[in-house]
Amino acid sequence: MNPYLDIILRSTAVYLFMVVALRVFGKKELSQLNTADVILILLISNSVQNAMVGSDTSLSGGLAAAAVLFILNFIVKKLIFKYKFFSNLFEEKAQILFHDGKADFKKLASENITHDELMEAVHEHGIENIKDVKLAILEMDGNISIISGDKNLKQTHYKRRKNRRSLMRMN
Known part of the structure; x- marks a missing residue:
């Protein structure tokens, strides 16, 4: 050949x-x-x-x-x-993790996203309470986008990352 x-x-x-x-x-x-x-x-x-x-x-x-x-x-x-x-x-598709006050626990579990990680994303987007979240989406690139109903909140970019604590919990 x-x-x-x-x-x-x-x-x-x-x-x-x-x-x-x-x-x-x-x-x-x-x-x-x-x-x-x-x-x-x-x-x-x-x-x-x-x-x-x-x-x-x-x-x-x-x-x-x-x-x-x-x-x-x-x-x-x-x-x-x-x-x-x-x-x-x-290509993977974006996944809705949270919609209108309700978390999709099956999606969160299948994507290995803890409640703490979701709350970290919410807080990094300038939102104090998860009740104010309209939509949380796990994007194709692994980042979590948060959309709130409040137009005055500044939307930021949360980059999901693993830290030692979350790696230890997985083991």
Whole structure:
């Protein structure tokens, strides 16, 4: 087999694997990178490098693998934009966590969001009481948006992040 065709096929397989893995393990985790996550990304990239290029450690082999990844990413983004099927397949949807005074406890649990995290988002948006929240949405990127009924409140951006305390509670 042509060595460059082999690199193209291997790189495509690794790319598709990573897309599926991110979909299964949750893309929202990308908005919350901590030290362990960065280490994981570095180790994954190192572990799949040989799977993409095989025994070809040349500059041209590495560039061919990188080019395939860029091209695949470009194609996937075009397909997501053009076709709803691909958008549903590759992108997570925003989730309503709280609507008109009622929390969706099943959604909160499925997204591993504690009451304390939701309250932190509410407070960071300048709202003192959860009764004043009209809508709380877990966005596609893992951030929580809060909408209140009060037009005088300044709306801010809350970036959901994991801290040691919430990581310890999960274990």
